[in-house]
Amino acid sequence: MQISENSNPHYLRIGGDEKIRALVHRFYQIMDELPESHGIRKMHPADLKGSEDKLFMFLSGWMGGPQRYVEKFGHPRLRQRHMPFAISDAERDQWMMCMKQAMDEVIDDAALRKELEAAFYKVADFMRNQE
Numbered sequence: 282m283q284i285s286e287n288s289n290p291h292y293l294r295i296g297g298d299e300k301i302r303a304l305v306h307r308f309y310q311i312m313d314e315l316p317e318s319h320g321i322r323k324m325h326p327a328d329l330k331g332s333e334d335k336l337f338m339f340l341s342g343w344m345g346g347p348q349r350y351v352e353k354f355g356h357p358r359l360r361q362r363h364m365p366f367a368i369s370d371a372e373r374d375q376w377m378m379c380m381k382q383a384m385d386e387v388i389d390d391a392a393l394r395k396e397l398e399a400a401f402y403k404v405a406d407f408m409r410n411q412e
């Protein structure tokens with residue numbers, strides 16, 4: 282039976298480690314540069330390298346590739362890990378804006394961008410812990 286391209290996990294469709302690295306790198310660069318995302322940028326450490334590594338490890342597994350984050354840190358418990366930060370609609374939208382822009386620059390496949398945007402939105406929306 283022929284396996285359609287769309288049955289491949291996002292990890293393979295995006296282009297594996299190299300592309301996820303590029304996406305995460307650009308994501309934090311954009312967050313660092315855009316005045317519109319200053320609100321969430323200032324929640325992060327001055328040096329974004331650690332945040333970048335953790336998001337890379339998480340996304341690797343989340344997209345269906347190696348479960349690096351889980352192997353190193355255990356269950357992500359993402360909502361709990363975000364509790365120290367006040368996240369409302371505004372912060373969710375800032376995060377999504379940075380991720381959308383990074384995806385536009387790094388991912389060529391428009392269908393994949395759309396699928397990932399919907400999937401990211403679900404997680405980002407779930408992180409809200411403030412009215």
Ligand code: HEM
Pocket residue numbers: 321324325326331332333335336339354357359362363366368372373376401404405406408409
């Ligand atoms: C909704 C808006 C969001 C805000 C404001 C936010 C903010 C933050 C902040 C401030 C940190 C700590 C960074 C550090 O310690 O270096 C963090 C960590 C993290 N975030 Fe988010 N985040 C959001 C959404 C998301 C989403 C949608 C995902 C996944 C798709 C995600 C995945 C992670 C991961 C994996 C970590 C590292 C957790 C750890 O082990 O400490 N975040 N986030």
